Each structure stands twice: as structure tokens, then as C-alpha cells.
Amino acid sequence: MPRREPVWNDHAARLVHKTVRGAKGVLTFEAPTLAPLLEPGQFVNLEVPGHVLRRPMAPASGGGRTFAIVMTARWEGTRDLLNLPLGAEVRVLGPLGNTFPPPTGRAILVSGGSGAGPLAYLANRLAATGREVVVLHGARDASEAHLIPLFARGGARVRYFSEDGAHGEQGLPTQALPELLAAGPATVYAVGPEGLMREAARLAAAHDAPCYVSLEAHMACGVGACLSCVHPTTRGTVHLCVDGPIFNAEEVIWGDEPAQH
Amino acid sequence: MPRREPVWNDHAARLVHKTVRGAKGVLTFEAPTLAPLLEPGQFVNLEVPGHVLRRPMAPASGGGRTFAIVMTARWEGTRDLLNLPLGAEVRVLGPLGNTFPPPTGRAILVSGGSGAGPLAYLANRLAATGREVVVLHGARDASEAHLIPLFARGGARVRYFSEDGAHGEQGLPTQALPELLAAGPATVYAVGPEGLMREAARLAAAHDAPCYVSLEAHMACGVGACLSCVHPTTRGTVHLCVDGPIFNAEEVIWGDEPAQH
Amino acid sequence: MNPLSIDFLGVTFPNPVVTASGTFNFGKEYAHLYPLSRLGAITTKGTSPRPIPGAPPPRVTETPGGMLNAIGLENKGVERYVQDELPWLREQGARVIVNVFGDTPEEFAYVAERVSPFAHLLELNLSCPNVHGAGLPFAHDPQAAAEVVRAVKDATDRPVIVKLSPNAPILPVAEACEAAGVDGFSLINTLLGMRIDLETRRPVLGHKTGGLSGPAVKPVAVRLVYELYRHTDKPILGMGGIRTVEDALEFALAGARMVAVGTATFSDPFAPLKLVEGLERFFAGRTDTWRDWVGAAHR
Amino acid sequence: MNPLSIDFLGVTFPNPVVTASGTFNFGKEYAHLYPLSRLGAITTKGTSPRPIPGAPPPRVTETPGGMLNAIGLENKGVERYVQDELPWLREQGARVIVNVFGDTPEEFAYVAERVSPFAHLLELNLSCPNVHGAGLPFAHDPQAAAEVVRAVKDATDRPVIVKLSPNAPILPVAEACEAAGVDGFSLINTLLGMRIDLETRRPVLGHKTGGLSGPAVKPVAVRLVYELYRHTDKPILGMGGIRTVEDALEFALAGARMVAVGTATFSDPFAPLKLVEGLERFFAGRTDTWRDWVGAAHR
Ligand SMILES: Cc1cc2nc3c(=O)[nH]c(=O)nc-3n(C[C@H](O)[C@H](O)[C@H](O)COP(=O)(O)OP(=O)(O)OC[C@H]3O[C@@H](n4cnc5c(N)ncnc54)[C@H](O)[C@@H]3O)c2cc1C
Ligand SMILES: Cc1cc2nc3c(=O)[nH]c(=O)nc-3n(C[C@H](O)[C@H](O)[C@H](O)COP(=O)(O)OP(=O)(O)OC[C@H]3O[C@@H](n4cnc5c(N)ncnc54)[C@H](O)[C@@H]3O)c2cc1C
Numbered sequence A, B: 001m002p003r004r005e006p007v008w009n010d011h012a013a014r015l016v017h018k019t020v021r022g023a024k025g026v027l028t029f030e031a032p033t034l035a036p037l038l039e040p041g042q043f044v045n046l047e048v049p050g051h052v053l054r055r056p057m058a059p060a061s062g063g064g065r066t067f068a069i070v071m072t073a074r075w076e077g078t079r080d081l082l083n084l085p086l087g088a089e090v091r092v093l094g095p096l097g098n099t100f101p102p103p104t105g106r107a108i109l110v111s112g113g114s115g116a117g118p119l120a121y122l123a124n125r126l127a128a129t130g131r132e133v134v135v136l137h138g139a140r141d142a143s144e145a146h147l148i149p150l151f152a153r154g155g156a157r158v159r160y161f162s163e164d165g166a167h168g169e170q171g172l173p174t175q176a177l178p179e180l181l182a183a184g185p186a187t188v189y190a191v192g193p194e195g196l197m198r199e200a201a202r203l204a205a206a207h208d209a210p211c212y213v214s215l216e217a218h219m220a221c222g223v224g225a226c227l228s229c230v231h232p233t234t235r236g237t238v239h240l241c242v243d244g245p246i247f248n249a250e251e252v253i254w255g256d257e258p259a260q261h
Numbered sequence C, D: 001m002n003p004l005s006i007d008f009l010g011v012t013f014p015n016p017v018v019t020a021s022g023t024f025n026f027g028k029e030y031a032h033l034y035p036l037s038r039l040g041a042i043t044t045k046g047t048s049p050r051p052i053p054g055a056p057p058p059r060v061t062e063t064p065g066g067m068l069n070a071i072g073l074e075n076k077g078v079e080r081y082v083q084d085e086l087p088w089l090r091e092q093g094a095r096v097i098v099n100v101f102g103d104t105p106e107e108f109a110y111v112a113e114r115v116s117p118f119a120h121l122l123e124l125n126l127s128c129p130n131v132h133g134a135g136l137p138f139a140h141d142p143q144a145a146a147e148v149v150r151a152v153k154d155a156t157d158r159p160v161i162v163k164l165s166p167n168a169p170i171l172p173v174a175e176a177c178e179a180a181g182v183d184g185f186s187l188i189n190t191l192l193g194m195r196i197d198l199e200t201r202r203p204v205l206g207h208k209t210g211g212l213s214g215p216a217v218k219p220v221a222v223r224l225v226y227e228l229y230r231h232t233d234k235p236i237l238g239m240g241g242i243r244t245v246e247d248a249l250e251f252a253l254a255g256a257r258m259v260a261v262g263t264a265t266f267s268d269p270f271a272p273l274k275l276v277e278g279l280e281r282f283f284a285g286r287t288d289t290w291r292d293w294v295g296a297a298h299r
């Protein structure tokens, strides 16, 4: 995926809506100068008041006056972000990074955890253009029902999976892939925990289907200046914030694989 | 003034009202467990969200469900305090420190800057018990009109002074002292910049009138544990948070006087 | 079985949470809030043979995420404390770590001897100036530090820990103290810093420089605890910016067997108690114990 | 008269605000936001003779009031930079401080010579390990530091400043460098720290330890600038947690002739520009100048 020329800026955003369920939630920001520019797969670097570093998040919607993010609170920064009061104003760097390439054939989206954000955006964008889109979203339990409205916006067909069977089908979203891939040409987009992305990539490769994934790294600048967000690939070490975060799964070197030089 | 037994605790308080004029303001907190305990002259140690240390402030009212503070924003902590949104909840240590002793004769209160807080409280308390109270409040210019409602609550006679004459009489509040002191037995209470307190103390001494002042020091704990808030007095070094902040002016050693050992 | 119980140099503490020296005085100020025996131990304010008036004010000021202090070792001298404060503190059922300092190894030894009857452990503050050694702190001179340890070990039968300063390389000092027979370590003391007042154009603190403490120094402290743990088998009391259960566990992983809460007590006087309660809740639902976390980042 | 104009080693800078090495790369990433010539100068990312791949990820993490980084000196090697980046940066009208490092004094000298045509000043990063000296950083060994300075001074006609590390006593290093002919100093580089992940139970950073920067370290930096100013007549470029006009003035009072903005650029990419604009507004209404504040806490 080619680098984009820098078009990002630091935009004002105001928290106008939020749904919180325990440590998870969806936050919607009004950001009239930024939201129209955001493409699926790109990310923003969000100011969290009181924190020195911003937090990278991949929008779950955009194009209009607002963008949403699907988030999981991990440590203090994301906890404070989830606790942000309605009406709070923050600065947001964006749009950052590259976008998902268009699909060949049907689009199969494999989503786990906060991968739901960028994939919901992609699903709705593709479905709006009349593409055939299937979303396979996996969760551990029933705690992610708050995501349903996100996916429901477009016309994508969405199948939910949960490990305990409490929400949708029982099992992992990747289990539905072989059948779908066998049914004809398709492009796989997988975003979620590394295990999920690797398994989706493996199955896609077995069916000669292209597979795109979104990688994560700890980031400081988000724009290529600090050299913190490295990841090994078959074409050498890349900086995720400008060379990614979206990669063709073929070129990704995963956690326990030896890096190539 | 004798030390008090520790009765302080860490109380919840909610900002329910504020008047801000530039860098100055009056903040009113609802604190039903703390406010009833506060006596004029005492102080509280206020949490400022995002700050490691609390900030000592001497209430301008108390006794009921709320207490007010008159404040001036200096650096970041007080700036953030003044910017606290209505409804914010903070923790407040109190009541801390000693109180103003009762007056002999009339009470003459000489106030400058944020000395207005504790002296407004004292004025209203004394006036309510039928004491004759005169308040002399000094400001640089007209920027302190927001204090009028504070003093107006009780029945004290209040005279405003400003250096430029824009608010009340022109000049310093201490200029009215000699005449008032000559008129009969009185007790002087002076709280404000050191120069003001020293001048009030000098004039009171010249008329054999007792004079009480409130001293300030940088504080960490506010309760006697950190030994940070020292001040020299004729009876040795004291810790303002537990030995004060109210002192008989006679025993205070001021800034450029040699400390006694 | 109490999952927080921890043995430290032969003393069994009900939990690993200690107050840091100088931030809790001798405990009296906080005793009406909660029983001092609820904490693992109280470390008392640094004590010297004779009273010391301390530094000129201002003595504290805030910095981003931390604070500076230059109290100048103010204390009333050991006699007052063995009369009034230490017996009282023991009566509360508290476990007591007495923080000791002096101008010379002999002064350290003198104070150590006087306070030993009341102390579960002695903590030697080596950040004070060595008056016979060019005025540099003992913590900057491994040989001087070792002399202090030898003198104190001869004067007491209590376990002795040395408090290390982050302003000088810690390993040479730690090694010299081990060779001299020290029983354990605590760290970190404060990092030297300064704040300048834009109005007066002078350093804010009366002493000009002061010691930085609070959350800001936590990563420096964790790094030093981690580094020390790799070089010694002696137990470590860790501190520097600890307030939450997460903070305490991070120090445990790095190698701290016990942890002290200092500056956080100024943010919230209940901080040490809340940390005990928080750790109790954390381990209530688990099968492992505090002990299992100690040094786990090295395994 | 521009009240922010400042002479530093014979170069006149329109204002004292510089970007800190490693936080602004070679400027290209930010050039579409504001003209780089608006800043006093750009300090470029540390450059070595050959490309260095750097440390394993994660390379950054946040801490209270600060951040840790262990980039591991990743850079593309001096050839790439003299081809692409440095000429471009000069074309922008920016003043350029090139941050240089190497494994040996010779490597420092080689890079210094290659970049000199593009540099207004050279800044030597002595926090990198001295491969012929037990792997300790040059900044921990005054003699090794002095050798680097001598080698570089022979290889360039540009003014040379040495960047001091807060992890070792600075005065011996500063003295040795002065004797070796250094022209000025910058400080502070980052303080060594660590954060441990409670889930993995391992240090967060791939390199385990990292360098602490940001507001948390400001008091340590101010103290070291103040201390160095009392011991040298050479000009000082101060840094460590600077973001606001107040921060910059505090460093000026301590003795910094120029100031660098590092971590604040991650909080806000406009931070360096905003500082220039803030200082312009501050001095617009005054009769004194930035120059009058430099070292004023000592007068
Ligand atoms: C391109 C991209 C898109 C992302 N999109 C989303 C999203 O839509 N929803 C969502 O919930 N999360 C998303 N993440 C992950 C999210 O950024 C981290 O969970 C978050 O930064 C952790 O912050 P913290 O304060 O909880 O953790 P802390 O560990 O306290 O954060 C400290 C530092 O570490 C960094 N960090 C820690 N963990 C991660 C991580 N897993 N990935 C990146 N940086 C990390 C933080 O940015 C911060 O700089 C995305 C990450 C990237 C790189
Ligand atoms: C007993 C007492 C009562 C007070 N009552 C009031 C009041 O009613 N209204 C009011 O506006 N101010 C009052 N003050 C002063 C007020 O506490 C300081 O202005 C405030 O702490 C400064 O905080 P800052 O964040 O602006 O300054 P900073 O300098 O950023 O604060 C840093 C540290 O220095 C301490 N500090 C700085 N200046 C002072 C100072 N002048 N006095 C004490 N500590 C200081 C702060 O507490 C803090 O710990 C009182 C002080 C004391 C001791």
C-alpha cells in the first residue's frame, strides 16, 4: 500500500454521544473539519486530557460531521477516554495512515474486539456502494451487543459469534471463513487480536484470496516522526503509522516468526 | 493560640456556584459533612484534580451545608481550581488549623487580596452575635466588586479602599485604622499581603490593641506531618498548619527581621 | 492464609504497605483516621542525635506529576522521639521502621542504638551530607556508606536496610553496603530538582534545590528496583510515586518485597490504607499471593 | 528589534525555540503545518555513519506526566540524510542543529564532517554506548567524552555542543569537554526508567529500559541547567519537559540561552510554533528581551 502525502492536521472534536458497557464503549465525536476526510482503515491520534501521549484509534464511521470510535479501556489513557464527559472538547490528529484497498469479489470482514471499529466503517461504506459484504464478528461473551447498531447502519450481512454462544453463533468468527471462501472470489479484511488475523490470513491464503489486516503498535507521534511504531515485514521494518496500519497479510511477519533481513 | 485536637477528615465537596472575574473568583462548595464544622480563620486543603498536592484555602463562609472560598489564580493549581466546572466533586481536608480568638471591644478587620475570605466569614459571624464590626477592605482597583455580596451578608460596616480610587475610598485600608483605634478599645484582625498585616500590626500595637494575623506558607500535608510550613516566631519556629494559621501579631517575625533562636 | 502477609528480614508483616519516611511523621497526625496497625509498617521521619531546625521556607512546591521538598532534615532529635513518639507508636500495635541519619558513622550508630528497642527495622538515610567527606552525601561514596553500615550493625541487633539515592550510581553503594553486612535495601530517595519562580526570578525553595517525588519519578524507581534485584539477594523495600494497586504490583514485579507510600499521602491521607484495602480486594479473588509477584518480571 | 533574537555561538537565531532531537525527525512530517523557518532551529534525529535498525517494539509508553522511549537510535545512516533530508531542510530556510553519534570518536568525527555543510551547529549525543569502553555511554566517562569532542573539533569548523545525560554526574563530563574545546552544551537527555506490564509481567518496552522525558523530568532538567550555568561560561541549550512560555522562561532564568521542545510535540504537533508565538506575545508588551532572562536567577 503506498504512503499518502500528509494531509493530516490537528482538529477540534467534541464528544457528543457515548454508549458505555463496562470497559467497552462507542464514543461519537463531532469534528466537522476532520470527519469528512476519514476513510475506512485510517486512524486518528486522540488527545486524552491529562495525558502526555495521544491514543491511536481507528474510526468506526466518518464522512459526515462526526466520527465514532469503538473502544476498550485497557490502562489509564483509555480508561480516562471512556470516562470523558459528554461535551468534552479534545484535539484529534488525522486522518492518519493508509486505507483498506477495494475488494476483488465479495468482501468478507473478520472482526474481533475493537477491530469492529474500522471494519464497521468499511462494511457500511462497501455495502453502500452495492458490494456484497459479509461481516463475521467474534466476541468472548454477550458483552458486545452495543456494536450491533454500528454494523446495522449499512446493508452488510452480519453474523455474530461468541465463544460461549451467548451472542449469535457459538465459536470463532474464522470458523465460517472456509465455507464462504469456497463459494467464490472474495477479499478478506481481518482486524482484531493477532491470533484472529493470522488465522484469517492463513485461510485466505489457502483459498488464494487476498487478505488485508490492520496492525497495532505503541505510538507517540502518529505521523512518522518518532520512529516508535515499527513492525517487521517481508519488505523490511515498516513504521505502522505511515506505512500502515493496513497491510497485505502476505507481507506481515507475525509475533513469533523470525524477522527477515 | 492553642493547638486543636485533630478532628479533621477528608470530606466530599461539590462545586455548586462560582463567580469568576479574570483571575479572581468566589467558589461555593456543597460539603454537608465539612461545612458545619468550619470556624472563621481555619482552612481546608482542597484537592485539585490532576494535581499531586492539594491547595490550602481559608473559607469565606461555613456553618451550613456549604462553604465558599475567595480565590486568586496564581499558577497552575489555582488556575485549574478556578476553572473547575460546576458540579465537579473534589475531596477536601478540614477543618484545619486554629481560629480567630474573640475580640476585646470592637472588631476591626483589615483585609487585602484573598484575606477577604476568612475575614468575611469572621465579619459575618461576629456581626451575627451583635458585635460591632468594621471591615476595611483594600484592592488595587475596581476588580474586586465580586466580594461585595460576601461582606454584605452579615451586619458589618464595610469600607472599600482602592489604590486608584475606582472602588470605594482612595488609598490603603490601613489609613483608616488610626482614627478607628483612637475611638476606643478594639481588636484588629488583619489578613492579606504581608505589608498590609505588618502595617496593621504596627498601628494596633501603637494603640495597645491586640492584633491577629493569618500567615501563609507552602504546604503539603496541611496536618502537621510533613514539616513544610514553617515560620519563625518569638517562641521559635512554628508549623503554620497546626500552630496557626492565626497568630498574635506580636509573636510573628516578619520576612526581613532576624529570626530569634 | 493472608495473601498479603510477607516476611521481610525475619519480621512478618500483615501486608507489604509501608509509609515512606518524612511523609507520615511518627503517625500521630493520621492515627484518628484509621488504626496504624492496619498498615504493614510505619516508617518514621528521619531522626538524628540532636534536634535540627531544618531549611528555610518555602520547603515544598508542586511540579508536573510530582513535588519538590527541601525540609532540611528537621527533627526534634532522638531523645524526644524515644520518650514520646516511638513508645506511643508501638502501643498502637504498629510495626515500626525507624529512619536514621547523622553527620558521621558514629552518629548513625548512636541513633540506631537509642531507637532499636522500638524498631522492627532500621532504615539508614544515606542522602544526608557526610560532614567529614567534602560534604557529599554518604550515598555518593560507597566507602563512606559501608562505614555507616558497619558502625550501625555493631550498635544494633535489628535488621538494617540502607536507603539508596537515585542521584548517584546505586550498584557500587549497594555492593559496598552488602560487603559491610547490610541486611536489605530501600529505594528510591528523591531525585534532585529545582523550580524557579517567574515573579521573584529565584528558586522557589528556600534551599534552592529539593527532592523530587511522586508519580513523576515512578519509572526511575521501577528501573532502579529492577536493576538492584538482579544484583542482590537481599530484600528490597520499593518506593517512588506509588499510590494504586497497579503501582504496587509493578514494584513487586520489579523486585520489591514491600512498598512504601510517600507523596500519595499528601494527595490523599487515606492513600496507604486504601492501598492495603485495594490489595486485599485484588488478592481475595485469586489463588496466588503478593509473594508470588515479587520479582516475577525476572522469571 | 526582535526581542526573541538570540546569538548562540556566532549564529543568530530569530528566536530561542528549537525542536529536540528524535522528536521531529528531519522536519518533513511537520512542514505542511507551518514553515519550519518560523522556529529558532530544527535539531535533527540522531545520525550515525551507517544505518541502524533500532530496538524491538514496543518502543514508547506513557508514564505519569511523561513518557519512556527506547527507539534504539534507529536511523538511515548519514549518507541518506546528506542526500535527501538535510539539503531539503536547508531549502526550507530552517536553521539546523545536526545531532550526531557513533560507536567511536572516529565515527562521531566522520558524521560531523559529512553533515557540516548543512549544519549551523553540531550536537553530540554522548548517551550512546562507547563500544570500546565496556559499553558504558560516553556520557558516563569524562575522558571518553573529551576524546569525542577532540575528534569532532578536528573534523568540523562548525560550533560543537555536547548533549549531557542526567544519568551520570554532569560536571566532570562538562569540564572534560570544555578542556577538549567544546563550544557549548545542551541538556538534558532522557533519564533511565522502566514500566512493567501487569499482564505480561515483563517490561513494556522491547529494550526493557527506556528514556524518560516530558513534564515529569522538568525539575531535574532545570536543576541541572542551573548547576551547569554556575560552572561554565559556554552557552546552554536547555530541554526537558518544555511546553509553555512559563516553562521556557524558567529554563532561561536557570541559564538556558535557547530551549528545545521534545515530547510536547507528541502532545501537540504545533507545540514548538505555539511556544514561538507565545513568547512573541509575552515580549510584545515588555521592554526587556529574552536575552535579559537568560541566567537571571543567578544575578
Ligand atoms: C492504528 C491503531 C488503531 C487502533 N484503534 C483502536 C480502536 O479503534 N479501538 C481501541 O479500543 N483501540 C484501538 N487501538 C489500540 C489503542 O490505541 C490502545 O489500546 C491504547 O493506546 C492503550 O492505551 P492505554 O492508555 O489504555 O494503555 P497504556 O499502556 O497506559 O498506554 C501507554 C502507551 O502505550 C500505548 N499503547 C499501549 N497499548 C497499546 C496498543 N495495544 N496499541 C497501541 N498503542 C498502545 C499507548 O498509545 C500509550 O502511548 C488502536 C491502535 C492503533 C495503533
Ligand atoms: C492557610 C492558608 C490559607 C489560604 N487561603 C487562601 C484563600 O482563601 N484564597 C486564596 O486565593 N489563596 C489562599 N491561600 C494561598 C493559596 O494556597 C496559594 O495561592 C496556592 O496554593 C497557590 O497555588 P498555585 O497552584 O497557584 O501555585 P503553585 O506555586 O503552582 O503551587 C505549587 C505549590 O506551592 C504552594 N504555594 C504556592 N504559593 C503559595 C502560597 N502563597 N501560599 C501557600 N502555598 C503556596 C501550593 O500549595 C502548592 O503546593 C492560602 C494559603 C494558606 C497557607
Ligand SMILES: Cc1cc2nc3c(=O)[nH]c(=O)nc-3n(C[C@H](O)[C@H](O)[C@H](O)COP(=O)(O)O)c2cc1C
Binding pocket: B220, B226, C020, C021, C022, C023, C045, C046, C069, C071, C073, C099, C125, C163, C188, C189, C190, C212, C213, C214, C215, C217, C239, C240, C241, C242, C260, C261, C262, C263, C264
Ligand atoms: C516531604 C518529604 C520528606 C521526606 N523526608 C525524608 C526523610 O526524612 N528521610 C528519608 O529517608 N526520606 C525522606 N523522604 C523521601 C521519601 O521517604 C521517599 O523516599 C520519596 O518521597 C519517594 O517516594 P514517594 O514518591 O512515594 O514520595 C521525604 C519525602 C518527602 C516528600
Ligand SMILES: Cc1cc2nc3c(=O)[nH]c(=O)nc-3n(C[C@H](O)[C@H](O)[C@H](O)COP(=O)(O)O)c2cc1C
Binding pocket: A220, A226, D020, D021, D022, D023, D045, D046, D069, D071, D073, D099, D125, D163, D188, D189, D190, D212, D213, D214, D215, D217, D239, D240, D241, D242, D260, D261, D262, D263, D264
Ligand atoms: C522518541 C524520542 C527520541 C529521541 N531521540 C533522541 C536522539 O536521537 N538523540 C538525542 O540526543 N536525543 C534524543 N531524544 C531526547 C530528546 O532530544 C530530549 O533530550 C529529551 O526528550 C528531553 O526533552 P523533552 O522532555 O522535551 O522531550 C529523544 C527523545 C524522545 C522522546
Ligand code: FES
Binding pocket: A218, A219, A220, A221, A222, A223, A224, A225, A226, A227, A228, A229, A239, A240, A241, A242
Ligand atoms: S508513531 Fe511516530 S513514527 Fe509512527
Ligand code: FES
Binding pocket: B218, B219, B220, B221, B222, B223, B224, B225, B226, B227, B228, B229, B239, B240, B241, B242
Ligand atoms: S503542611 Fe505539612 S506540616 Fe504543615
